[in-house]
Amino acid sequence: MKPLSQEAWGDIINPGSRMFIGSGAAVPFAVVESMLKEAGSFRDVELTHIHTIGEMPWVAKKYDGSLRTNTFFLTPSIQQAVAAGRADYTPCPLSDVPSLFGGHLLPVDVALIQVSPPDAQGYVSLGVSVDVVKAAVKAARVVVAQINPSMPNIGGLARISGRNIHYYLEADRPLPVIDWDVPNAAQLKAAEYASQLVEDGSTIQAGLGNTPQVVLSALKDHKHLGIHTGLFSDAMMELVQCGAVDNSMKHYHDGKVVCSTVLGSKRLYDFVDGNDGIEMQPSDWVSDVSRIEKNDRMVAIHGAYEVDLTGQVVRDSRGHRFYGGMGNTQDFIRGSAHSKHGRPLIVLTSMSDDGKSSRIVSGFKPGSGVNTGRGDVHYVVTEYGVARLRGRSIRERVLNMVEVAHPDHREKLLRDAHTWGWIPKFYNVTPTSMKDDASEVESRRVELKGHSFMFRPLHPSDTRGLQEFFYSHTQETVNMRYGHVKDRLTNESAYKLTSVDQAVDAAFALFDEHDHRQEICAVGRFYCDASGDSAEVAFVVGEKKRRMGMSRFLLGELASVAQQRGIKTLWASVLKRNKAMASVFQKLGAVKESELGEDSDDFLMDVGQLNKSLHRSS
Incomplete structure (x- = not known):
């Protein structure tokens, strides 16, 4: 290593050279400033880099x-330069960048990096950015390093020998920090829905962007999580500190947080400094699908700019304008999909940041590029719920995506879907939410008799699931539920039963979850009478899930909603031979009304008293 002098730049930079600048919080600004003083003598030098924090003086027009x-x-900082034609954008996944540097496509001549001071053996640490920096160091003819005592000293593959550095400049400067935006209500609700898809023992990864980071903050009550990620952030640090992450159930490099970039606050940089629990690896290693998939229950959490009704994702463009980059999204989406019980999540708010347009769209703006194809998208999450797309038809996808769109845009999206021929004409009911302001999460996991079930409203996208539920019944169950012989539930009939105006009536279901599939176990619903003071309730429970308290649970949920809406009385018509259902109502104080000659009894329940009875017995 030789000290860097201003005169040395004439030997370092040749005309037409390609120069790499370090990543993220590891941009060597002192070295860059020195280099720019000599830039007037350079000819056609190309600068290349990935994500950086702070100002980018090298894109100024004067250069x-x-x-x-x-x-x-x-x-x-660079979007304007690209839009003006003074800079270029190369779309490329991070996992592929190292091979570009080391091959013949984008060979690096000079690498400007930032490192920690050398140790007694002469080794330095690349600190918070190993990502593509290590590949640039290996490929470069000349390496110029800013030695910064403020750079965290992280071991493993972050360490390189000082012999790899040709010139150095000592400069003690604080690393730039990133302040994540304060989450809004929509992001918090979307994060809560997304957190329900993350099981204890999962290994997690989250992309750059505010919404994925908010999801991480919703995981603090989880247990035995692990981390295998490109970006290690403040939200991930907090999961380690609160004990939610212990990396004990990882199947690959267990006991370690695996990452390639650290980006966030000074507190985060202090946390990773000398931390043996942090294992830094290059981007091509971290983002290798064959490594990602080795962790069971791998969950990748990524944002998006827009998602269409079939599940296609746009992330790095808005029409003909480019934003952000490809990053490692596609690698982690596919790696988590290949993982045993893995789940790739796309999480976004239903509306644009300015509140003027829907992010769930029937078609993209001309020029927009699809980053993730519909076949790779398994879950799309907004503040209105979860669209489960894996293994589902275009018709089912469209219905589910309309359901998680903002209520103001659902009618138009449904109309567009009819225009494109994606759904039948009788699918004409605009999906509704319990509360259109998304003030409450409408799904949650519940425990009944030691078994876990997902509870949520029934939606039009459950049409096929309701048909399967119907055909799983014995004829006796069908007769009990419908009061007559019924041997068929058509698609149109099932759609009508799932297309409930949830703001007026209510239809809830309990689901058993098997990997990506939700199977209906029980349905409870009420239909409000014309007066608005009373509502008829009805239930059906699958034969294999009886005696688990499902009817009682669903009745409690319906009674709670009824009381909130000012409904005074719930009533049910029960066949006389349906002793089990009659017993549920009678134990809760329902008044039975019978008429001679009728084969059914009516049970009347005062909603206020019913809620008190359910509360006392819970």
């Missing part, structure tokens, strides 16, 4: 002809 940037990630 045109001397320096031209070719970036793999568009921050706001």
Whole structure:
């Protein structure tokens, strides 16, 4: 290593060279400032980098002809330069960048990096950014390093020998920090829904962006989580500190947080400094699908700009304008999908940041590029719920995506779907939510008799599931529920039963979950009478799930909603031979009304008293 002098740049930079600048919080600004002082003498030098924090003085117009940037990630500082034609954007997954540097496509001549001070053996640490930096160091003809005492000293593959560095400049500067935006109500609700898809013992990864980071903050009550990620952030640090992450159930590099970049606050940088629990690896290693999938229950959490009704995802463009970059999204989406019980999640708010447009769309703006194809998208989550897309038809996808869109846009989305021929004409009821302001999460996991079930409202996208539920019944169950012989539930009939106006009536279900599939176990519903003071309730429970308290549980949920809406009385018509259902009502104080000659009894329940009885017995 030799000290860097201003005169040395004439030997370091040749005309037409390609120069790499370090990533994230590890941009060597002192070295860059020194380099820019000599930029007037450079000719057609290309600068390349991935995501960086802070100002990017090298894209200033005054350097045109001397320096031209070719970036793999568009921050706001460089978007304008690309739009003006003074800089370039190369779409490329992070896992592929190292091979570009080391091969013949984008060979690196000079690497400008930032490192910690050397130890007694002469080794330095790349600190918070190993990502593609290590590949650039290996490929470069000349490596120029800023030695910064403020750079965290992280071991493992973050360490390189000082012999790899040709010039150095000592400069003690605080690392730039990133302040995540304060989450809004929609992000918090979307995060709560997403957290329900993360099981204890999962290994998690989250992409760059505010919404994925909010999801991480919703996981603090989870247990035995692990981390295998590109970006290690403050939210992940907090999961480690609160005990939610212990990496004990990882199947690959257990006991360690595996990452390639650390980005966040000074508190985060202090946390990773000398921390043996942090294992830094290059991007091509971390994002290798064959490594990602080795962790069971791998969950990848990524944001999006828009998602269409069939599940296609746009992330790095808005029409003909480019934003952000490809990052490692596709690698982790596929790696988690290949993982045993893995789950790739796309999480976004239903409306754009300015509140003017829907992010769930029937078609993208011309020029928008699809980053993740519909076949790779398993879950889409908004503040209105979860769209489960894996293994589902276009018709089912469309219905589910309309359900998680903002209520103001559902009617138009449904109309567009009819226009494209994606759904039958009789699918004409605009889905409703219990509360259109998404003020409450409408699904939750419940325990009944030691078994876990998902509870949520019934939606039009459950049409096929309701048909399967119907055909699982014995004829006796069908007769009990419908009061007459019924041997068929058509698609149109099932759709009508699931297309409930949840703001007026109510239809709830308990689901058993098997991997990505939800199977209906029980349905409870009420239909409000014309007066608005009373409502008829009805239940059906699958034969294999009886004597678990499902009817009682669903009745409690219906009674709670009824009381909130000012409904005074719930009533049910029960066949005389349906002793089990009659017993449920009678134990809760229902008044039985019978008429001679009728084969059914009516049970009347005062909603206020019913809620008190259910509360006392819970």
